[in-house]
Amino acid sequence: MHKLGAYLVLLTSFLYLSAGSPLATNALDQRATTFTNPPLWEDYPDLEVIRIGDAFYYTSSTFAFSPGAPILKSYDLVNWTPVTHSVPTLNFGTKYNLNSATDRGYVKGIWASSLRYRNSTDTFYWMGCVDGSKTYVWTASGTNALKNNGEVSSWNWKAAATLSKCYYDCGILVDDDDTMYVAYGSTKIMVAQLNKDGTAEVKSQQVYVTSDSAYIEGSRMYKINGYYYIFVTKPANEEWVLKSKSPWGPYEMKVLVASIAGPLTNAGYAHQGGIVDTRDGKWYYVAFLDSFPGGRIPVVAPITWTSDGWPQVVKVDNAWGKTYPMPVQTSKTVPAPVGTDSFQGTALSDEWEWNHNPDTSKFRLVGGAGGLLLQTATVTNDFFSARNTLTHRIIGPKSSGTFRLDISKMKDGDRAGAALFRDIAAYIGVQKEGTAVKLVMVNNLNLDANWATNTTGTVAAAGPTIDSGTTDLWLRVQADITPAFGTSTQRTTTFWYSTDGSKWSQLGPAFPMTNAWQFFTGYRFAVFNFATKALGGEVAVKGFTMAKL
Template structure:
């Protein structure tokens, strides 16, 4: 494998944090990437890069999931599944599925927004992973997969003709690849549709998110017949998966492939693979079909931080782009106050996974610590804290009682009927500063930050992945029904201990 001449090198994953189901394009000198957001709001994060290695969130394409009332409660695993992003006739289009409703489209002249309201292009249960292609003759096609949980079928890729504005279906759907007819092919999904030198290409993974591989399919007609080849697989590397992604071409004609690797509690992290076209006309990804762990940077850019996790001082009283709620928020959830995030407490049902007013950001994929100062304002029965949320969770914070505030740590496992109190003491002050640390194995430790240094609390907890996502650092506030209470969170710091620096 010949590498581009460059003094700078990058190390995979290039984003060592949860970036589920990525797709990417280049427009001019800028690359744009989108990812699944599921139940979280704002959703559909849009990231930008000038070098394919370093990325930042520049917008969210949807403020929340549709319909608003249904997603006012956490709907874990529902909402925005694997999207695609394309640019056509001066507009960006993001095409995304809600597996319980169908395929939606949002559009914008600028990837930073504003984005249009979602419009339903293709209704139907279990229609997932859509991607459009505008053909040279003016026809427009949409490829997609199927979710058996809703549609009753899977392992099949279909193409349906649509209008160029992505507003309507204009012809019948046809199945173009039957995974059951391919030896060893299971869970074929995540297709991306391209055209090159007269060939129609579908790049799609199979085999499952943690154990699968990448196929390339090609045909002379968009409806096939397609021939296939495995073009990227784990081999003897530590990169399990490797799963769905995007082919991009740089301005100077080099080819690259972005994909994810499922790292469990740390989510679906983003990798960048070199790509070239072999003498037989098929794409060659990575090192002869094996994922690379390190490579010369595409444009010679040095690699910066490999996580999207960011601290926040909340200067305007609002959360930064790195945060997302577990459900669609409304205007009553925050009381903007410069220098803090003041959350109006929601009704407490005793379970953080059913509480809408939980805001978080993905765990970094390397050892990290989140520290935050918090205080309560409200009656007995109010609680607030910081936590690590997945299918299991831990939270640490303050609980108000008639006798005064208590500093507590509690955990809950998915098979338990309620929370388990792991630590309980009188709060040392009206405001406390807590630190939650996560090691390389996802084990969580809790400490109180005091003038003399950190005081470790005698609690250890193993974090767990969420529904199709990794675990998240979160903040929350809750109280009893018909009670008004708020919690203030200030000076969020996230320390990431990446071994490369």
């Protein structure tokens, strides 16, 4: 059965540490004995976590952002860094190329999807239903992850299949005999058996339906000690566990968590996500909290098992713990989420995502000392219809994102700058009219409830005259994404500029952010450059720095 001895040791050490021992920070420190929830204060929702050797991998939904379905890596379930995207290009239809104001994919695209590694073929599988109609499969083979203790030196994601069926909120399982299954659905939970390659369906049947027609989703499928498990969420406050001796059922159900309090105030309840084990047989549940305006952020808790095979979350005072013992003690580390990116190398780092598929002919990395050239890719007066807006998640609870720009090659009518990106947005930037360059703070950039552009922005403040030949202009977005979900409190963002990188001035009023969940993603830092008259202008992004405040 389950390794109860290991869990009892874990629980004993947890009770000892929570009784008053000093807490380590979330810095990348292998000496830390505890961690604080949330381990990663960034918007990575609809998650699934797997382990290969010493490496944990985490996938997340990304909607219309491209590349999609990021994969993060960790050695301890606490410190994470993005390492690849399962979907390098959103191959779901023309709207994901942001062709026009009426042909775009906001709030569509990649929702809850699944990631698994198949030992027998050395293949990572990503699978997700898009637009409620088709399921897409991307694979990465030849990574040698199993042979290299979970390490992957290079990824080679390829579009493997498109199924004319929606595996809604799916969870893949590779069984002990190498048969591949996928659990999916809402309220009526289905299981499909896939073909040998995992690219087509062999059969599918319903395995569970809620007795009171309660809505459940977010399937994650496992086989542990002879039992099949399907974890599902009852949004947005419960996680259920289905258990059976057969993938086809019948399944029993027990509630794992229901409206569990903590670990942050003014945030939602921990739910959805999935479970993963460590090398030494300990198990953890990784869920997320609705934490707007910052989005949906991960939290981690240990789980124990009953003698008859049901998981139970280790609670603190009947709530999700604010601190727990470190899941893994290791000297292996990953890069910290804060710091400076000077855009060196031949490709963008995996922390970046465009607002839709980019026009690849309109940007390039300079190489050498670094820098990213952004040419205007769209003629529009609509910020939300401009291609090649590059976004970066915000780390909470408070942080700043600073872009260093060369604006000397902007053309008449161009708009460029640093934005706070979501459906209710604002930016600080430059507007070039003729030979004059105006430094402005713009708000009132809004999408409506159907994600069509409602307002195209209002200049809320104007700064001093900027020389059109300026090769160094620093623009900063300073955001407070402390949770305010379910409250009338509006967290604010301020916008700043500097012409020397040391003296800073605020421009415009503090911008109130929305706590609404319907856009699904949290606010992001972004850099943009678009034309209102004609293409041909460009800006150079010399660097980006994210810092905690």
